[in-house]
Amino acid sequence: ELAIGHCRKVLCQGIDTPPAHFSLGGTVVYTQITMGADGLPVVAALLQSGSLIIRHCKETLCTLAPDYTYTINNVSPGVFSMTQGVTGFIIFVYQGSDNALYFGTFSAIDMSTAPTTQKVTSSATSYGAVVNLVV
Numbered sequence: 001e002l003a004i005g006h007c008r009k010v011l012c013q014g015i016d017t018p019p020a021h022f023s024l025g026g027t028v029v030y031t032q033i034t035m036g037a038d039g040l041p042v043v044a045a046l047l048q049s050g051s052l053i054i055r056h057c058k059e060t061l062c063t064l065a066p067d068y069t070y071t072i073n074n075v076s077p078g079v080f081s082m083t084q085g086v087t088g089f090i091i092f093v094y095q096g097s098d099n100a101l102y103f104g105t106f107s108a109i110d111m112s113t114a115p116t117t118q119k120v121t122s123s124a125t126s127y128g129a130v131v132n133l134v135v
Helices: none
Strands: 002-004 020-022 028-035 041-047 052-056 068-072 075-084 090-096 101-105 116-119
Touching: 028 075, 041 075, 052 075, 052 090
Parallel strands: none
Antiparallel strands: 002 020, 028 041, 041 052, 052 068, 075 090, 090 101, 101 116
């Protein structure tokens, strides 16, 4: 289960509303949140099973069920990064279970269409436990 709360102060000493809870069907080992070009949160959770779940929230507090959810399978635990690209689309990078590095992008600001992914390295390379994406 993933819980998302909205901080009322910069130091996050309390939350404005009770956290939103999302059942993801597995143990969450890594999470990331970024702001979409539409001003709404995009939340990602990597499950211990190797499933990467990316969700686009309907509103800023993320208390309603997300309007779009996508799952990418065969992702190495902990090896994932996501941000908003210069075009405004959400972009992400992850290491697959085959040790190859993959790049993905959404082609709609609101993430209403499934992402496209592309292998960018061969499976002969292992990247370890950290991948960062900076635009």
